[in-house]
Amino acid sequence: MNKKETILIVDDEKDMRFYIENLITSFGYNAASVGSGYEAIEKVKTINPALILLDLMMPEMDGIEVLRRLKEINGDIPVIMLSAHGSTDNVVKAMKIGASDFINKPFEPEVIEITLSQVLERKNLLLEVKRLKEEINKQTRYDLIFSNNKKMTDIKSIIEQVAETNITVLVRGESGTGKELVARAIHATSLRRDKPFVKVLCTALPDNLLESELFGYEKGAFTGAMRRKPGKFELANTGSIFLDEIGDMHPTLQSKLLQVLQDGEFARVGGESDVKVDVRVIAATNKDLDRAVKEGTFREDLFFRLNVISIIVPPLRERKEDIPFLIEHFLNKYNLQYNKGLKKLSEETMARFMEYNWPGNVRELENMIKRVVILGNEKTVLTRFKSLDAHTDFGYQNEVQIIKTDKAKKAAPDNGFSLKSVNKRAIAEVEKETIKDILNKTRWNRKEAAQLLKISYKSLLNKIKDYELDKI
């Protein structure tokens, strides 16, 4: 801890002031002292102390009053009260106003040292928490703002319009377009912003587990239900619930969800009594729900219930003018996170980025920038683009064909006679080249290579060993 912090001593007795000042200096802090409450208030405005030691009993303005005024000026500075007259009443009073601790006079020097370091440590922790909270708030606020695209600005105005109502919103768009950000923005601009925002990924769990996740269960509802569990809807009470990938929800669950939307009531799994909740539902899907309704996999009544307001987030390829802003944003974000200093992408990469059609949308862009920042160069990203240009699907199929015919000729017998052994050698030769090639393509990512070769990871490892392949 940084010990060169200034501590302000407020005491009307000169000797006491002098004594404490010496003590504090000997502990390695800076000390300043004043003899009255008025001076203390003036001093705080100029020196911004890390902590104040305040005598309770002083003429003119007593410690309690000084404390109250100090807290009005700057509530973040911790104050430790000193008193020879430590009556319980005053202790309670001072604590209620916001004193951090209390030291009775006379005191041992160690008491001062320990109390000081404890209070300062706590203060620093609180400041750190405050800073982190602000950072998080800032992040969630800004993520949506950058955009020049008409569709995106439209979305922003819709969000502002619907935020203060309790209307159910359905967010639609391809994977990676930022549906969750839209949902969070709705919650953050709504009157429920200080209440919980609970996210449920409907595809993450099998249907029966999803039901108990959403609605909770009673003790003994099924094997393993040791105690009653509250559902996400209960947890989100008075706040918002975000149901992601709702298009994949099982029809039986859909009907239970419909009931909550209509009545604000549901029963826990295995429960009889209804639980009442007030939850705003924001749902999202990348599925074509209209078609799902026609096909009968999604309940029509639920669809209408959810689809009161529908926000369609456009894919990145339809708002390419946002790409530079997004790149800048993600560069800043990851530079900060990984402590790197990559300020700009090269012209070539930028041009590639603008051309590319981004099937994975903003998430894909974000991951690519993350990779560039971490690796510190754009080579791998560019290589990937190049291979995408040359062949679809990494072009492995074509190349393998060429290798096969080529190598098969070379594997003709020059010292063997049996056709079987020729066969074996030829295959080995071709296999070796193919594996080597694919491994180089995947930058020796063996898992990916095994998938492309359609063999198990383990047999790939064996083959690498057999053919004595080495990373170059």
Added chain:
Amino acid sequence: MFDVQTKLLKSDVFEYLLDLEIKKAMRYQYFFSLLIIEPDLREDTYNEADIIKATADIISDEVRITDTIGRIGNNKFYVILPHAETITTLTVAERIRSRIENYTFSKNSSVIKNTISIGAACFPTHSNELKNLVSSAAQMINRAKNIGGNTVCLPS
């Protein structure tokens, strides 16, 4: 971190842990409850400090070792009971209340009796948020005291 007299957590640490409990309960989906316990001290209670100390000891003895107890202000105790929903909460609170009621606080051969009031609120049944949870429990303890103390109150 610890209160010198009762060896219980001080208010700021307790508040931090309560906030953490809410986050944990939210994430891992479980119930928990908050008790506010206050001795029914009368004007003529002359050995307040002893009663506070003994009450603190009894509370620590009655709850599970995994429960969190804090001393808030001069004479209030806050207790977090993880995984307790309304019925369990009521059972535990009632047990503490009756133990104190039957306890004899004695000093210098004089026999003193004292009672406590308890207000409770359950997460997420009564609230799913720090401020509201504390204020529901606080309302309940006021109600308990208004009807004469020696009572446990839970939001209906």
